[in-house]
Amino acid sequence: MxxxxxxxxxxxxxxxxxxxxxxxxxxxxxxxxxxxxxxxxxxxxxxxxxxxxxxxxxKDNRTPEQNELIALRKELKQLRMENDILKQAALIMARKSKS
Missing domain, CATH: 1.10.10 (Arc Repressor Mutant, subunit A)
Structure with a gap:
């Protein structure tokens, strides 16, 4: 077959x-x-x-748990991005204070 x-x-x-x-x-x-x-x-x-x-x-047929998981993943992505920006800013500030 x-x-x-x-x-x-x-x-x-x-x-x-x-x-x-x-x-x-x-x-x-x-x-x-x-x-x-x-x-x-x-x-x-x-x-x-x-x-x-x-x-x-x-999207209309998701369970509340599925909606929460999607929202948490979105929030985690945003927080990681903000964390990366803060790390870069800290590096820049550290370099400026040494000079």
Whole structure:
């Protein structure tokens, strides 16, 4: 079985919403996957996202812990940058005081 890797496709929120609606109206998951050439995991993700937040955007479906982790990483990056600037300033000041 030689399967070719399929290219990544993008779908509009309207299309995803329509697929979820068809599923909720009783159309089987396997029928939707075959008929619209979808991956089962994509359809499952859309159904899950729709049931959780009603949105298909990743940022709308993050847990509070995921949001906190992203914010902490951003803050850590900022603090490291500020620390590097202060180190450089300290070196410059040390050189000036020696002369």
């Amino acid at each position: 030689n399967q070719q890797k399929r290219s990544r496709r993008t779908f509009s929120a309207d299309f995803k919403s329509q697929m979820v609606k068809l599923y909720l109206q009783g159309k089987s998951r396997s029928d939707l996957v075959k008929e619209y050439d979808l991956t089962p995991s994509a359809l499952d993700r859309w159904i899950y996202q729709s049931s959780q937040s009603g949105s298909f955007k990743s």
